[in-house]
Amino acid sequence: MFGTILIANRGEIACRVIRTARRLGIRSIAVHSDADAGAMHAAMADESRRIGPAPARESYLRIDAIIEAALASGAEAIHPGYGFLSENAEFAEACAAAGITFIGPPPAAIRAMGSKSAAKALMEKAGVPLVPGYHGADQSPDTLRHEAERIGYPLLIKASAGGGGKGMKVVEAAEGLEAGLALAKGEARSAFGDDHVLLERYLTRPRHIEIQVFADTRGNTVHLFERDCSIQRRHQKVVEEAPAPGMDPARREAMGRAACDAARAIGYVGAGTVEFIAEGDSFAFMEMNTRLQVEHPVTEAITGQDLVEWQLRVAAGQPLPLLQDGLRIQGHAIEVRLYAEDPARDFAPSTGRIEHLRFPAEAGGIRVDTGIREGDAVTIHYDPMIAKIIAHGPDRGAALARLSRALASTEIVGPATNLRLLRAIAAEPEFRAGQLDTGFIARHGETLLAPAGAASRTVLAAAVAGLLAEGAARDAADPADPHSPWGAATAWRLNGDGYQDFHLIDGEARHVLRAHILPGGFRLDLPEGAAEVTAVPGAEGSFSLRLDGRVLPARVQRREDRLAVFAEGSTHMLRVADPLAPAGAEGPAAGRILAPMPGKVLEVLVSPGQTVARGAVLLVLEAMKVQMRITAPAEGVVDAVLCTPGELVEDGAELVSMA
Template sequence: MFSTILIANRGEIAVRVIRTARRMGIRTVAVHSDADAEAMHVALADESRRIGPAPARESYLRIDAIIAAAKASGAEAIHPGYGFLSENAEFAEACAAAGIVFIGPPASAIRAMGSKSAAKALMERAGVPLVPGYHGDDQSAATLRAAAERIGYPLLIKASAGGGGKGMKIVESAAGLEEGLALAKGEARSAFGDDHVLLERYLTRPRHIEIQVFADSQGNTVHLFERDCSIQRRHQKVVEEAPAPGMDPARREAMGRAACDAARAIGYVGAGTVEFIAEGDTFAFMEMNTRLQVEHPVTEAITGQDLVEWQLRVAAGEPLPLSQDALRIDGHAIEVRVYAEDPARDFAPSTGRVDHLRFPEKMPGARIDTGIRQGDAVTIHYDPMIAKLIVHGPDRVAALARLSRALAGTEVAGPATNLALLRAIAANTDFRRGELDTGFIARHADTLLALPGPAPRSALAAAVARLLLDLSPPVALAGADPFSPWNAPTAWRLNGDGFQDFVLEDSEAIHTLRAHLRADGFRLDLPDGPMEVSASEAADGMVSLRLGGDILRARALRRGDRITVFIDGAAHGLRHLDPRAPVEGAGAAAGRILAPMPGKVLDVMVRPEQAVTRGTVLLVLEAMKVQMRITAPADGIVSAVLCAPGDLVEDGAELVSLA
């Protein structure tokens, strides 16, 4: 077994590998960009080597820098994690040339499956069923247009070298083909350096089912059953579970056999995933990912195996730890991905410092994989995933119950997150019945993506309690008489009832509240009637509330004028409006084109004094390797262009002005 390995990745991926390596007594070497110098994976590794500036192309995608770091650290092997260089054949060959073991499949297998087009051609020759499509090398507009007409609409465009939903677009009709191709190819160039695409018929209600395979250098190949990854947004997985709901033994055997045959056909060694699209009683090959997958923990949960340990042992030349006959399914597991993103804004990535982060502690059957700590920042440079929450139970019903409890115990304040969406999915009747397909989120968008309503009475009471507790004990104004009642920032009155007014704003309304102080709390005047409240401070931002006759515990956190109240895990964001503060601008005026998310300006398509019509593409913005075309909201004249290609812009930054 290796004594030292280098992990050519970051975040939760690197943390995951480090934990298994540490358990096995293997020394770990991390790598980091300038943006990750203080990151969690750097702190956990035995040592870490700088490999370049923040952009991935200048750090985590630099083969020469990673090989140099491995040599300097004395690492005998490199684990690529998943993403970045994990499916890069040139990287695998560079490791071999440097005398370093690549903890993954041989370069020939990566090449065989690295191109989706080539992989489909290989599977077609092997007799594996495929979705009708075009997988050829001719990428001319005329050829792609003719292929699209032959396949029919709706159509799916996919980056041949891609993964993770990048370079993937749905085209509903011929009118959208040109734009769909331009966006898919642009994202593919940015993410993979290759704009080759393939076309497939878009199935309307398919399930995404994948098979975990493993092979060793002695010729043994097994599958570790299936995962259902149908719950997706923007073609990226959000919820995964194992085993797949409704999977019968005969179909599991057929899909497992097909996946193992695919692995044997390319001389595979190590961990891999064969992905299928299934609709009705049929299934068809989509692609093979020649690496460990983000969702591997659900397979570990139902099999009791550590797949990273399997990777290390196979890479060290050992045989597979278990044969196919020895593998069993135990219970049911579900994984959800907690992202820093705003589902209400088409899942636009969200950046910023994570001011508060809390996961369910010591909950049976729950596991957290994360590379983020409280106080860390989510940046535009890398994937916005904060954590993976994995639950396991004796059956799906038990796993669902644990999922709901675990989500209720997960709290994030700072960037926007998809936690409300995950809770809504977990509570959805169709999801609980196992009625899944890749269009699930879009079909249930009216409930899953509904904007939060006004903050409930309990959240308003907790926010006012936090403000009052922060004023206690009274603090006199600086330089004033500390004993003068005129200088106490409280609701003290010489005569009559003492009260204090608060104005709180949420996404739906402005709440004007009056708190009448009592010896044991306060009476809060609300629009729908008063409420008697008593409150006491507890640890870590917790507030113990008595609301009338009810007792409630909430976490109320304050940062400047922002207050976040967590009740049963649900977050209620409020802003304390100080009537003495100057009034801010009313937001984006007509004609001001603002950045809908933080990102990088890839291209500017207009110039000052240019006439544009509604829908004209003004510029292309990229964040987390996803491209967005910013268009003119109305006819007008470009009065100013306030950005240039290569600029990094913040959310809300003005990009273009229209007259």
């Protein structure tokens, strides 16, 4: 076994590899960009080395810098994690040339499956069923248009060298083909340096099912069963589970056998994932990812195996720890991905500092994989995933119940996140019944993406309890006269009962709440009537709240005028208003086109004085390798263009003004 390994990655996967290395007594070397100098993975490793500035292409994608760091640190092997260089054959060859073991498949296997087009041709030759499509090398507009007509609409455009939903667009009709190709090719070129695309018929109610495979250098190949990854947004996974709901043993065996045959056909070694699209009784090959997958924890949960340990042992020349007849499914596991993104803004990535973060306890079948801590920042440079929350139970119902409790106890304040969406998915009856397909989120969007409701009595009571506690801590008695009524935080009044008014803004609503101070608590005048409230304070802003005959846990976190209330399994954001502040309209003026997320301006398609129609594309913005067309909200005339191609802009920056 290796004595020292270097992890050529960052975030939660680097932390994940470090944990297994530590358990096996292996010294771990991390690498970091300037943006990650204080990151969790850099702090966890035995040593961390700088490899360049914040942009990935100047750091985590620099083969020379990573090889140099490995040689300087004495690393015998490099674990590439996933993303970045994990499926880069040139990187695997560079490792071999430097005398360093690449913890992954041979370069030939990476190349065989690195191009979706080449992989589909290989599978077609091997007799594996494929979705009707075009996988050819001719990328001329005429050829792509002709093939699109032959395949029929709706149509899916996919980057041949792609992954993670980058360079993937759905085209509903012929008139959208040109724009779809432009966006898909632009994202593919930016993310992978290759704008080659393939076309496939877009299935309307498919399931995304993948098979985890493993092979060693001694000719052994096994599969570790399947994962259902159908719950997606922007063609990227949000929820994964194993085993797949409704999978019968015969189909599991058939898909497992096909996946192992695919691995053997290319001389595969190490961990890999063969992805299938399934609809009705049929399944078809999509692609093979020649690396460990983000969703590997659910496979670990149901098999009881550490897949990173398997990777290390195979790379060191050892046989697979278990063969096929030694593998069994144990229970059910579900994983959700907590992202810094705004579902209300078409899942646009969100950035900012994590001001408050609490994950569920890792016990009772709950596991949390993360590379983020409270106080860390989510930046535009890297993937916006904050954490993976995994629940395992004896069956799907138990796993789902544990997941729901874990999500209810997760707290985060800072960038916008998809936490409320994840809670809504876990509660959706169709999901609970195991009725899954890739259009699930879009089909249930009205429910899943509904705006937060009005603050409940519990939320308002918790908010007031938090503000009273904050006031009591701030207005401590004068030590020179500890018995003075003027220094007591009791809202004491001469000739009247003590009360304090709080002005809270909840979306468009404004609440004026009067709290009458009582021994051990307060009486709160609420819109639906008064309530007696007792709040027993705990650690870090937490309370045991007695209200309406119930005792409920709650936590309140304040940052300036923003108040985050965690209660009843949800998060509610309020604003503390100053009653003496002058009233005034807020928000952007009409005609101001603002950046919906921080990013880089790729193209500006209009100029001052130009008349544009409603929906016309004004510019193209890129963030986290996702391209977004910024369009005119109404017909008008461009007054000014306030950005230039190549410029980095912040969230909310004014890009174009229109009259």
